[in-house]
Amino acid sequence: MDRLLIVDGSNLLFQMFFGMPARIVNERGKAIHGTLGFVGALLKIIRATKPTHIAVLFDGEHENARSADDPDYKSNRPDYGQAPPEENPFSQLPDIFAALGFLNIKYAETADCEADDWIAGYALTCGTKAEVIISSFDSDFFQLITDKVSVLRYRGKNTVICTPDYIKEKLCILPSQYADFKSLTGDKADNIKGAQGIGPKTAALLLNKFGTLENVIANAEKIKKPSVGSSVTESAGRLKTNYKLIKLGGGSPLPFCMSELGYTRKDITTNEVLRGIGLR
16 A cells, blocks of 8 residues: 655744754864754654655745734744744745755645645645555644544654544544544644633543534533533634634645655665765
8 A cells, every 4th residue: 555654844944943962063163063953863764654645845035924824823823034043944945945856855845725724635635545654743744644644643653643543542533533622622732712610621521421412512501511611602703713713624726736756765864865966
C-alpha cells in the first residue's frame, strides 16, 4: 500500500528554529540552525515512516480567511515582519526550499487558505486508498485520525504516533469528536476562547453523553451540573463559531496530485543536503 507523508512545514520550521540548542552558522557566518534542524528532522521522519510519497506544506504570508469569523483568531501570533534575521524563522525559508528541491520533495506555500486545509484535503482524499501520516504538533489534526490516517509528533527519541487508540486513551473521545471537544475547551495557541468552566474532562463527559457539540448545545438544560449547562447556553454562539474555526473540511484545491508526490531517494545525510545547496 502507498504511504503518504504530509509534513506541516511551518510547524516543523518553528520547532527547529526555536528548538535548536544554539544559533549555528556556517564558515561564512550565515545562520543555518533552522535549516540544519529542519533537514535533519525531516530525514529522520522519512527514515522512521518509510513513505512512498511526500508533500511538505507551508502557510504563506496572507490574510487568514478564518479571521472574518473571529478577528481574534491567531491574533496572538508574533509578527516577524520587522524582526532581525536571527530572530525570524522565515529568514531561513529560502534555504529550506532549496533543500527540499535538492531532495526532489514537492513543497508549496498557501496563497488563499491555511496549510491545515491542504493537509486535511490530502488526508480526506488520499486516506481512503493509501496510508497517510501527518507530521505536525498541531493538535487540530487529531480530528483527521482514522485507521489509515495518523499524526506523528516528532520529538527525536520521544516521537509519538497518534492513532485512534491514542486519542481514546489520552482524551476519552473519538478522533471525529475532536473539533467539538476543542470548541468547548478553547485553544490558547490559536487564541480561541472556550466555554467558561469547561475543561478537557468535562468536555469529554459531555461528548460521551451527547455525541456532538450541536447536541450538547441543544440539550444544555439536561446537563446535570447547572453551572456547566449555563456556561454552554451563554457561550452557544461563540462555541458554534469555534467549531467553524477548528473544523477541517479540506475544501481548498490541492497543489499536487498523488502521482506527483512519489519519493524514492534513500540514504542521504543532512550534511550531503547542506553541501548540495551550498551551505557547507
